[in-house]
Amino acid sequence: MQILLQNGHVYQNEAFVNADVLIKDNKIAAIGKIKPSSEMKVIDITGKIVTPGLVDVHVHYRDPGQTYKENVHSGSLAAAHGGFTTVCAMANVEPVPNGLNEIKSMIEHNRKESIVHIFQYAPITEDLTSDKLIDYQAMKNAGVCGFSNDGHGVQKGGTMFQAMKHIQKTGLPLAEHIEDDSLKFDGVMNAGENAEKLGLSGILSECESAQLARDLVLAARTKVHYHACHVSTKESVELIRLAKQHGVNVTCEVAPHHLLLTDDMITKDDAYFKMNPPLRTKEDQAALIEGLLDGTIDMIATDHAPHSKEEKQHGFKNACFGITGSETAFASLYTKFVKNNVFTLTQLVNWMAIKPASLFNLKDAGMLRISDQADIAVFDLNHPFELNENDFLSKGKNTPFVNTKLFGKTVLTFVSGKIAYSEEGVK
Known part of the structure; x- marks a missing residue:
């Protein structure tokens, strides 16, 4: 028809x-x-x-292992509800797809269960938190879109350097969750006055920017396509801006919630505002907006991270990190920024469809062309x-x-x- x-x-x-x-x-x-x-x-x-179908390079579908939170089918329904037609699914599932058989099984499961196009990440290291590298070329041959330990930063510089050297040969992006665990101090929200007022432990902004600085130096040496996930601080924006000026092969994304919300909006112990990286300050928010407008930040990605209601009912200290985004991203950003003349509609479509498809080389995505x-x-x-x-x-x-x-x-x-x-x- x-x-x-x-x-x-x-x-x-x-x-x-x-x-x-x-x-x-x-x-x-x-x-x-x-x-x-x-x-x-x-x-x-x-x-x-x-518009072209929107493209999201950062979603969590919890499948296999935690399908009470989400599965491929429900996650893809949510994506389509938000106008997304292509997504890239992270590898922090149970079990982690460390091997070729596991990743092939996930890709086939995605194909059967999804109503949108799903590209699958493979991990950077086995089980996301080890220092053991996987077979990157074999994973590329199986059809993965890139490599990420999202949910965990790669803690050792030597491990990251070796991973970058091997991933660079594949031509695929290394999408890094930037977090130095030694600077996290069991924090649950952004460190600052509001955390102190609420009696909650804080996460330093340096937890992100310190590891990013390390990674950018290593990316300059290895020439890997380094993609910084969910950038959230003004220091990170400035580091990436400087790295791009020096020719480092770096791209980055910002999540809608870091553009729309700030830590001073947290007025009570409500874990629906608990996410990682945490909501930052108004100064950080302004730097993220400026970074989009001047091209430092390449795209918007939701970091769609579903959890059960029960897992979000125990306050900041005991709840899971994460916020859903597939069904609210376009509308909330349009309402806040386009209607208020901060962004143009074409800029928003560029950041949510054209750029992610182009920079991640996602076949047939992000365009409206005859044929x-x-x-x-x-x-x-x-x-x-x-x-x-x-x-x-x-x-x-x-x-x-x-x-x-x-x-x-x-x-x-x-x-x-x-x-x-x-x-x-x-x-």
Whole structure:
């Protein structure tokens, strides 16, 4: 069946143009003014925008091992609900896919269970916390998108150096969770006045920036594609800016919650605000925004980290770190920044679709071109809405954005030309 998306505002060449989009044989067949025919299912999207399917290089699907929190199917449903058509899943599952058979099994499971495109990370070291390297070339040959111990920083400089040397030969990114455990001091939120006021132990900003400085020096030596996950401090932004000026092959991401929230918004012991890295200061937030605008920060990635409600009910000291993001990212960022003229809509689409697909070499993702697979998101920017817990398709509801008034609701998501998500009432 052919599907005609009629009367939309379509993203083309870093601008939005009034156009129709024809989907045929799971691909984009035409963009422009298209005359409907009897062979077409026509969907009127007047007043709505059409973008490439969003791309998220950082999600946690907990599958296998912790599927009570999330699984591949529920995580992919949540992604499509948020307008994402391509995601990269982290390797911090149980068991960790250290070997070729395990990673092949995960990739096949992703293919069978997901309604979006999933690219799979392999670990940097066995079991994420050891110093034993894995077979990087074999993992590349199996189809992984990169290597990450996300959830754990690589603690020993020698281990990181050896990993970088071998990963550089594969041409794939090393995506690092930047955290020096010796500087964490059992902290649960950002170190500072608010942590002291709430009687909670603090995590120093240097816990991130000190390890990042080490890694950037090693990346300069090894020429690896070093990708800094969830950058959160002003010092980290400045280090990456300087490294780029010196030609280091570094990219980085920022998470929506670090752009939207700060530690002074934590007014009580509410673990929905507990995440790693923690919410930082207003000065850090301003540096992250500046880093996006000047190109230091390359992309936005959600770090979608679902947990059960029970795991978030015990306050900062005992709750798990993590916040969901797939279903709130685009709308919350559009509402906060585009509607307030901090970002443009085209910049937001660039950071959430074009750049991650390009920099991670994700095949067929992040573009709206004739003959490409039809990975498409349609958003309503004009009507406010609220997401309550019953609206979430993720198993995880752990976000402070529940019941927040937002703009930028996902109306339709197509993955390879098939409807992966449809707002109720769309005909």
